[in-house]
Amino acid sequence: MNQTAVAINPTELTSESQRSWIANLNLTFSSTEQGSRLSSVERNGPLSVQKAFYPEGPDCAHVYLLHPPAGIVSGDELHLSARLNAASHALLTTPGANRFYRAREDASLGTSLQLQKTHYQLAEHAILEHLPQETLIYSGADAINQLMVEMSADSMYFGWDIISLGLPAVDKPFVQGAFTQKTQLLIDGKLAFHDVLKVNQQNGLLHHVAGLRGHSIVGTFLIAAPAQLSSDKNQQKCSELLDIFRQKVEQLNACREISISALDGVFVIRYLGQRSSRCKFLFAAIWQLARLHLCQLAAHQPRIWLT
Structure with missing residues (x-):
């Protein structure tokens, strides 16, 4: 694995830039004779990885x-990208949880904005599982969280974001x-899913009856496997898997918290409630089923979740 850390000359930092942090982390994964490997790491600023772990064998790298x-x-900006080769x-x-703290009111900084941008690219037959812990949005934050996933039709993506407002x-x-x-x-360069959640005092979305209805925890979980779930010949498999997911939700008494929609090759699972731990538990239960039916792999929860 090649790791490149871009050094910053302290004499080039202005008084304003010393009060903000711009971080970049670019990862590349490759399939080798030894399995899936973290083949390249380029980083700048306070974003990093240590090494890949292999709790389920060499073919899936946990990072x-x-x-x-x-x-x-x-003033902080976090930019994360990962490319998964074929x-x-x-x-x-x-x-642990990510946090957007209360925005500064100091006008000398020039901005109150807090930004996180994530960009994933999946080549053919690649599989990416994006399963972060929750993101906490402190009252008074001025935060933007962006995620873009570009995938091949025969790759697979499992990804959730769990947001705690306050x-x-x-x-x-x-x-x-x-x-x-x-x-x-x-998917293959065509927009398959576009979703924007914007919460502020002006739109009142947090408490509106047609919005979040006062719920603090909002979760979105995407399961995309176009080659297996889209097209007419795969509609039966998509319907069967949708039924399996909904049966699990019913077994867990979560019908009031979870909704599931099937788009063309993509499942969209949403949570609305008051507990991030509950959201993660429900998403993980669905993830385990999806992994088994779409990848023929048993789910191995990351060890860090247990600490």
Whole structure:
């Protein structure tokens, strides 16, 4: 594995840039005779990985995305990208929750914005599992979280984002600020899914009856396997898998919390509730079924989830 750390000359930092952090992490995964390997890492700033783990054997690389500051403040930008070359398989997760802290009110910084951008590219027959811990949006944040996935029709993507608006577990609701979540999924260059969640005081979405209805936890889980789920000949398999997912949701008494839609080759699973741990539990239950039926692989939860 090649790791490249881009050094920054401290004398080139201005007083403003010292108060913000621009981080870049670019990963490449490749299929080799030894299995799926993290073949390249390029990083700049406080985003990194240590090494790939192989709890289920050499064909799936488990990688923990590390952000030592553990939170994003005004002026910070995190840019994460990963390319999965043909037939490679990676599972990406985080050791703990991500955080968008309350935005600074200091005008000298020049911006209150907090930004995280993630971009994944999947070549043919690649499999990516994007399973981060929850993202906490502190009251007063001015945050944008963007995800773009570009995949081949015969690759597979399993990815969720669990958003906590405020800190409901400690009775600190999201009462001011702004948060935007933008998700795009492209299959062979064509837009297959586009979703924008924008919460602020002006639109009142958090409490609107046609919005989040006062719920603090919002989760979106995409399962994309176009070659297996799209086209007329695969409609039966798609319907059967949809029934399996819905039966699991019913068994877990989660019909009021979870909705599942089937698009052309993509399942869209949504959670709306009050507990991020509950959302993760339900998403993981569906992920286990999807992995088994689409990849013929038993699910191996990352060890970091147990610590």
